[in-house]
Amino acid sequence: MTEILDRPPTSVRHSARDIAVALELPPPTPEQAAVIEAGPGPLLVVAGAGSGKTETMAARVVWLVANDLVTPDQVLGLTFTRKAAAELSARIGKRLRGLERAGLWTPPADDGTGAEVLGGTPTVSTYHSYAGRLVREHALRVGIEPEFRVLTEAGAWQLAAESVSRWDGPMDGMTRSEGNIIDAVMSLAGEMAEHVRTPAEVMAHLDEVLARLEGLPDGDGRGSLTPAKDVLGVLRERRLVLPVVEAFLELKRSRESLDFADQIALAARLASTMPQVGQIERDRFTAVLLDEFQDTSEAQLTLLRSLFHDPAVALTAVGDPNQSIYGWRGASATTLLRFPSEFAGPQGPADVLPLSTSWRNDELILAAANVTAAPLATAHVQPLTARPGAGPGTVTIDRLESAEAEAAHVAAWVAARWRSPSGRRTGRSAAVLCRRRSSFPLVIEALRAADLPVEVVGLGGLLVTPEVSDLVAALWVVQDPTRGDQLMRLLSGPVVRLGAADLAGLWAWARELHDRPAGPGRHGADLHEGELATRARARGDPAAS
Known part of the structure; x- marks a missing residue:
């Protein structure tokens, strides 16, 4: 069985509040303190939107390190995106440096060689990257070359x-x-x-x-x-x-190729069938943070349960079933709801703690969010409550006759808050959410007409521009000639500009060419160009003369 350290849990010297004061940070709420100071073993944290889960996860690592329950290199953090992994890693690193400055922790001494100091760096990566590393290290156990190609x-x-x-x-x-x-x-x-x-x-x-x-x-x-x-x-x-x-x-x-889904599945197979793989990982990591757990798939649940279901591992899974977004690739919020039973111990199901204070929104916005999310209510999920000192907030609903009027109204609303009555910038920002990507052009045009800077998040804004849409259509036709919808865009768009009669003639001519066998001395390409030129002259096209 893996031990966290020789020091028993009763040797805790610093509370979460003491550490926050020493680092000149706001003191944790009672809910946050309960999560930060939880002992070893599996723990599920149901964290609502804006409840400070990243800060609480970083504070938990700092508390474990400050009390000598783990060393930083025994910490593993997993999340879904490289951006989220970088943010969590940076926040943990910043808190550890503050812990050192406050005199609450002394990192291992540099031996003067310039080599990385053991015990000083947590591991934070994406779930897929971690699975890929496991597969490369242990692939030979199941007869797979470790130098496989990632597709x-x-x-x-x-x-x-x-x-x-x-x-x-x-x-x-x-x-x-x-x-x-x-x-x-x-x-x-x-x-x-x-x-x-x-x-x-x-x-x-x-x-x-x-x-x-x-x-x-x-x-x-x-x-x-x-x-x-x-x-x-x-x-x-x-x-x-x-x-x-x-x-x-x-x-x-x-x-000898694997894609990302194969890596997760193979890692799950390794972990569930090779006990020594789990033992190696538990010896390496005694504190594990699992971010966005509601978006894990069945394979990821199998992998994590096989590796870290151990009462000596401080395993903390954080998530919110109301924010599950990866159902299209096998994820299910039920993995989060199953966590207490999947990671149950001799004393019963794993502990569940809430983070229900939202630090992001005012009272009325949270009330509207709670009403909207009520039909989605599941076990362990509590309504969000406002932070101390939160404002009353406002929620406005407008109904307009057309999409154009709606876009103009949104632009006017944002402009009234973007600038003061004197025309100076207020420093405030705004986000516009659209139900469909097809609504983007109208909203973008209205915002720009109001002289407002616009940034479209992701590729959506790029893909709706006509030039890029034509390029994407051309690539689709090259890849799949049966995509008639993309071909029609090219033929009827500004690139070719064929009208309805021209399209009908082209279709009839294509069928005739397809059905007519080429005879001796009769070349399809020459025939095509010659007869097309004849038809063009018949229409009076001067370019064909």
Whole structure:
């Protein structure tokens, strides 16, 4: 069994409040103090939006280090994005330097060689990066070369396309295009990896479901079984795709390649079947922070439970089921709700503590948020409460007749707060949330018309510009010639500018060329150019003369 340190928990010298005072930080709330000062063992922290979870996680590390319960290099922090990992790492590092200046902790002495000092650096990374490191260190245990190639999404798509083009098995009843089949192969392979399932297991389950649906008796009334028949059609096509998925996985193995989902699944397999892997990790890390736990998948839950389900490990998972955003790739907020039972010990389920004070919003905004989130209420989730001294806040609802009027109203609202009556900048900022990306251009245009600077977060703003949309359409057509929607954008847009009559003529001419065999001395390309020129002259186009 892993020990945190020889010092027993009763040797705690510094409280969370004492450390905050020494670092000249605001004192923690009672909820935060309970999380910071929790002992070893698994702990779930249900942290609402704006409740200071990152600060509390950093404070927990500082408290453990200040009381000699762990050394910094025994700390592992995992989150989903490199940005979040960098923020958590920077905050922990800043607090540890403050701890040293306050005289509450002395880091290991530098030996003068310039080498990294052992015991001085926490490890903070993304879940996928950590899984990749585990696989590289232990891949040989399951017969995989540690120098495998990590596939990008484009590289994985190429292998999936190769698997589909090579497939010569039965596909009777398949109505999807080749491009859609490739997407289905990618999607199914990723979902199976995130749920730690094999193609054989999914095939067996699908066969059972199909047999039950096909055995349904006729319902009362015409069309009563239409929904079941629609489901049957979808599941039959999915069943046809599964052998192609199996071929795709085998092709990746033969090329010694893994994508990100494969790394998580393989790491989970290693951790759950090789006890020595978990022991090595528990010897290395005795304090573990799991950020955004509501977005973990079944594979990640299996991995973390196999590695760190130990009463001697100070395992702290932080999350909010109301903020789960990665359901499209196998994540489920139920992993957070299952944490107490999945990490239960001899004394019962793992402890659960709340962080329910929001430091971000005023009272009325929180009241509206609590009412909106009420239908989503689950176990362990408490309504958000306002911080001490929070303002009353305002919530305004406006209904307008058109999208253009709505965008103009939003721009006027922001402008009235962006500038003072004298026209000087107030220093305030604003965020505009749109339900659909198609609303972006209207809002952007209205904000710019009000002489307001605009930054579109992510690629959404770039993708809606006409030039980039045309480029994306061209790339789609090159990759998948069956994408008629993208081809129509190119042909009818500013690049080619064909009208309805021209498009109809082009379609008829393309069909004629497709059906007409090329005879001796008759070259399709020359014929195409010559007859097109003849037709252009007939329309009076001077460029064809």
